[in-house]
Amino acid sequence: MRPRGAGEWLAYGLLYLSIILVTLPVAAVLFIVISRGYSAISWEFLTAMPRMGMRAGGIFPAIMGTLLLVLGTVAIALPLGVMAAIYLSEYASRGRLNRLIHLAIVNLAGVPSVVYGLFGLGAFVLFLKLGVSLLAGCLTLALMILPVIITASEEALQAVPQSFREASLALGATRWKTIWNVVLPSALPGILTGAILGVGRAAGETAPILFTAAAFFLPRLPKSIFDQVMALPYHLYIIATQVPNISQSVQYGTALVLVGLVLLVNASAIVLRSYIRRRRSW
Amino acid sequence: METTACIIDVAGLNFYYGKFQALKDISLQLEPRKITAFIGPSGCGKSTFLRTLNRMNDLIAGVRIDGKVMIDGRDIYAPDMDVVELRRRVGMVFQRPNPFPMSIFDNITYAPRMKGQHKGLDDLVERTLIKAALWDEAKDKLKASALSLSGGQQQRLCIARALAADPGILLMDEPCSALDPVSTLRIEDLMQSLKNEYTILIVTHNMQQAARVSDYTGFFLSGELIEFGDSNKIFTKPDDKRTEDYITGRFG
Amino acid sequence: MAIERSLTIDSIDVKKSRRSGRWSEWVIERVIQASGLLTIVFIVLIFVFLLKDSLPLFKTHSLTALLTGRDWYPISDPARFGLVPLLAGSLAVTLGSIVIAVPLGVAAAIYLAEVARPSIRESVKPVVEMLAAIPSVVFGFIGLLILAPYVKSLFDLPTGLTAMTGSIMLAFMALPTIISISEDAISAVPREYREASLALGATQWQTISRVMVPAALSGITAAVMLGIGRVIGETMTVLMVTGNAALIPHSITQPVRTMTATIAAEMGETVQYSEHYFALFSIGAVLFVITFAINFTADIVLHRFRRVGR
Numbered sequence: 001m002r003p004r005g006a007g008e009w010l011a012y013g014l015l016y017l018s019i020i021l022v023t024l025p026v027a028a029v030l031f032i033v034i035s036r037g038y039s040a041i042s043w044e045f046l047t048a049m050p051r052m053g054m055r056a057g058g059i060f061p062a063i064m065g066t067l068l069l070v071l072g073t074v075a076i077a078l079p080l081g082v083m084a085a086i087y088l089s090e091y092a093s094r095g096r097l098n099r100l101i102h103l104a105i106v107n108l109a110g111v112p113s114v115v116y117g118l119f120g121l122g123a124f125v126l127f128l129k130l131g132v133s134l135l136a137g138c139l140t141l142a143l144m145i146l147p148v149i150i151t152a153s154e155e156a157l158q159a160v161p162q163s164f165r166e167a168s169l170a171l172g173a174t175r176w177k178t179i180w181n182v183v184l185p186s187a188l189p190g191i192l193t194g195a196i197l198g199v200g201r202a203a204g205e206t207a208p209i210l211f212t213a214a215a216f217f218l219p220r221l222p223k224s225i226f227d228q229v230m231a232l233p234y235h236l237y238i239i240a241t242q243v244p245n246i247s248q249s250v251q252y253g254t255a256l257v258l259v260g261l262v263l264l265v266n267a268s269a270i271v272l273r274s275y276i277r278r279r280r281s282w
Numbered sequence: 283m284e285t286t287a288c289i290i291d292v293a294g295l296n297f298y299y300g301k302f303q304a305l306k307d308i309s310l311q312l313e314p315r316k317i318t319a320f321i322g323p324s325g326c327g328k329s330t331f332l333r334t335l336n337r338m339n340d341l342i343a344g345v346r347i348d349g350k351v352m353i354d355g356r357d358i359y360a361p362d363m364d365v366v367e368l369r370r371r372v373g374m375v376f377q378r379p380n381p382f383p384m385s386i387f388d389n390i391t392y393a394p395r396m397k398g399q400h401k402g403l404d405d406l407v408e409r410t411l412i413k414a415a416l417w418d419e420a421k422d423k424l425k426a427s428a429l430s431l432s433g434g435q436q437q438r439l440c441i442a443r444a445l446a447a448d449p450g451i452l453l454m455d456e457p458c459s460a461l462d463p464v465s466t467l468r469i470e471d472l473m474q475s476l477k478n479e480y481t482i483l484i485v486t487h488n489m490q491q492a493a494r495v496s497d498y499t500g501f502f503l504s505g506e507l508i509e510f511g512d513s514n515k516i517f518t519k520p521d522d523k524r525t526e527d528y529i530t531g532r533f534g
Numbered sequence: 535m536a537i538e539r540s541l542t543i544d545s546i547d548v549k550k551s552r553r554s555g556r557w558s559e560w561v562i563e564r565v566i567q568a569s570g571l572l573t574i575v576f577i578v579l580i581f582v583f584l585l586k587d588s589l590p591l592f593k594t595h596s597l598t599a600l601l602t603g604r605d606w607y608p609i610s611d612p613a614r615f616g617l618v619p620l621l622a623g624s625l626a627v628t629l630g631s632i633v634i635a636v637p638l639g640v641a642a643a644i645y646l647a648e649v650a651r652p653s654i655r656e657s658v659k660p661v662v663e664m665l666a667a668i669p670s671v672v673f674g675f676i677g678l679l680i681l682a683p684y685v686k687s688l689f690d691l692p693t694g695l696t697a698m699t700g701s702i703m704l705a706f707m708a709l710p711t712i713i714s715i716s717e718d719a720i721s722a723v724p725r726e727y728r729e730a731s732l733a734l735g736a737t738q739w740q741t742i743s744r745v746m747v748p749a750a751l752s753g754i755t756a757a758v759m760l761g762i763g764r765v766i767g768e769t770m771t772v773l774m775v776t777g778n779a780a781l782i783p784h785s786i787t788q789p790v791r792t793m794t795a796t797i798a799a800e801m802g803e804t805v806q807y808s809e810h811y812f813a814l815f816s817i818g819a820v821l822f823v824i825t826f827a828i829n830f831t832a833d834i835v836l837h838r839f840r841r842v843g844r
């Protein structure tokens with residue numbers, strides 16, 4: 001690339017500037033939460049119950065709550081999402097129905113998270129009478145990450161060479177046996193990447209659990225799936241806006257744990273994906 | 283040819299990809315335990331024909347077929363025909379070696395395992411690999427990935443994999459086109475030794491190969507079976523001018 | 535004897551597996567099919583439940599009053615549920631963020647697709663994904679503690695919690711969507727176009743600005759629309775940084791309250807199945823319809839673009 005004339009220099013200059021402005025916020029967020037939050041991080045902070053109206057002690061129940069929510073969410077969304085992706089990629093013919101399902105997925109992905117929260121409240125908490133509970137939260141979050149998992153899994157399935165399917169079918173394997181023994185194993189790493197991205201998404205969301213699962217303050221672990229839970233993102237919202245006279249180090253410490261968790265999850269998905277691309281053998 | 287002796291009996295077969303007719307009124311009968319070669323210019327329908335015999339074309343949306351294809355005396359397009367059974371009976375080797383990304387052992391035992399056979403697999407692997415002339419090269423690395431084999435070895439593995447399904451008929455679609463001359467010769471030898479047990483149909487662009495290995499030859503041109511008969515005759519004095527032109531290289 | 539049969543994937547194998555008694559596979563395949571169809575069921579269910587819990591509002595209030603009312607006084611007596619200030623709040627924040635994010639995002643996409651070396655592209659793209667991964671509550675938190683005080687002192691305002699603060703934070707959240715989809719669109723332009731232009735003696739910049747970007751324009755448009763959809767639906771960030779005053783703003787340096795923030799802030803305090811509850815659900819329904827329309831249109835645009843592009 002060789003710019004010609006002042007106009008082009010300016011244009012390229014702006015392009016470079018844009019890339020700096022785009023990468024800057026990630027660096028800034030990381031820098032801010034790390035530099036201001038790390039002093040709060042201690043063994044006690046991670047493993048103790050909150051005390052003094054959440055101003056002291058630890059954030060253990062919030063961390064555990066988020067882990068439980070994420071686990072339950074993935075347990076629901078992963079099988080459902082992978083099966084839907086198998087249908088789209090291996091069974092559905094490329095017709096109207098397929099297009100309709102894709103439109104549904106695109107729109108599911110576009111539904112605002114707070115609307116998922118409303119739906120969870122109306123459908124799971126009240127209509128199915130699950131109450132504000134871990135289960136209702138997981139169901140709501142599962143619905144929200146379903147498009148992520150379907151899209152990633154479908155992509156992974158489509159990347160499996162057609163020749164694998166033909167070879168298996170020509171050997172007299174049934175369609176399902178072909179999928180189970182040949183297609184799915186080859187697509188597994190890609191599906192896993194999608195699942196991890198879904199985990200990251202579910203771990204960071206607040207609005208969907210606002211009215212379905214999250215407890216303002218509950219200094220214990222949930223006793224059953226019908227119990228409320230604390231969750232990291234909601235806890236950060238609470239201590240940032242609803243708790244007066246709280247030390248900034250507790251706030252930033254909580255933010256650091258949340259950001260660290262979510263970025264770690266996402267980084268592992270990115271690493272896994274580039275690993276797949278490098279060692280893909282076909 | 284008497285009908286009792288024929289294992290594959292095709293009559294009035296037409297095949298369409300959507301509106302495009304890829305096979306036009308094909309009729310022929312094949313004897314068991316013979317090698318039949320199909321030749322013809324690119325796009326003339328050889329692969330399509332082969333794939334009608336194990337119904338691999340079913341996988342393509344919007345195709346249509348009419349006519350009769352009988353294998354072992356059964357109409358394979360009859361509504362009560364089980365495709366899975368058919369494909370176990372009629373094995374296929376593809377143009378490009380396509381081993382699964384599994385171990386050599388798992389590749390070969392794939393079809394038996396799909397049938398629910400889990401005993402005697404070690405024996406079976408040995409027998410099949412010997413048949414496919416791959417035993418000496420592969421016996422020490424049965425657990426190694428099939429992708430670690432060379433292209434020629436991979437193709438012999440694919441042949442072994444097809445044989446392990448215990449087919450009576452083997453369809454081979456340009457099995458040597460991705461291989462070097464030495465591997466090609468080994469596969470031709472292999473075909474000769476398999477002839478005692480299997481009915482083999484091979485598509486090839488290599489005239490010498492067709493002449494060397496086959497008992498019968500069929501010549502396709504734009505979806506039609508122009509000429510079918512004894513290989514010696516087809517390659518020395520064909521009846522049809524178009525066959526002669528193609529074989530002498532004018533169609534290339 | 536000619537037998538005609540139409541072969542399609544669906545007809546053949548499914549029948550076969552039933553016929554040969556492979557019942558377990560038949561069941562599995564039905565379950566898989568059901569999962570595929572479930573996605574449609576879900577989107578319909580969401581809308582049905584939003585309607586179910588918002589329609590009772592219209593026993594006491596009219597739809598026009600909701601959509602054109604200029605007052606949102608949910609707990610006064612009688613309560614007034616006018617969406618206009620909330621719509622205005624959402625609109626102000628969205629417009630502001632789009633003004634920032636579109637030029638920035640499209641420029642970054644052009645850079646990544648056309649200018650950047652592969653090594654740079656491969657290291658910047660994960661950063662963009664990281665940006666997408668940062669939870670909205672964290673953006674809200676940073677906006678609240680870092681950006682708001684700056685805005686307050688810079689413009690000498692009574693509060694730093696304004697529409698503008700929200701716009702800036704939301705711009706970051708719209709960027710990943712705009713960048714990744716625009717970049718895909720530009721990369722999907724056939725390379726022949728670029729080669730043809732360069733072969734005619736155009737400079738690289740001329741090629742980018744006169745050939746590549748115009749050819750990718752509908753894809754970029756879709757990217758911008760999806761970015762807008764993302765911003766309108768964003769909740770926690772705006773809840774934390776826009777000040778939450780349900781007033782029609784006259785300038786972007788005033789506090790506003792968006793539709794999403796209203797739901798999030800007030801649902802916790804309502805009585806279930808009360809008027810207020812129904813009113814919040816009707817905001818949800820309005821949001822759903824807006825985002826559905828945006829995503830639907832964007833997808834149609836993208837779909838057409840891909841078909842033409844190939």
Ligand SMILES: Nc1ncnc2c1ncn2[C@@H]1O[C@H](COP(=O)(O)OP(=O)(O)OP(=O)(O)O)[C@@H](O)[C@H]1O
Nearest residue numbers: 299302304322323324325326327328329330331342
């Ligand atoms: N899936 C398909 N959809 C539509 N048309 C097809 C499809 N597969 C093949 N055809 C067409 O059918 C004709 C026959 O194709 P076929 O693959 O049988 O040729 P071939 O003789 O095997 O050629 P080659 O020697 O190149 O392998 C060709 O004109 C081809 O374009």
Ligand SMILES: [Mg+2]
Nearest residue numbers: 328329330455
């Ligand atoms: Mg062919």
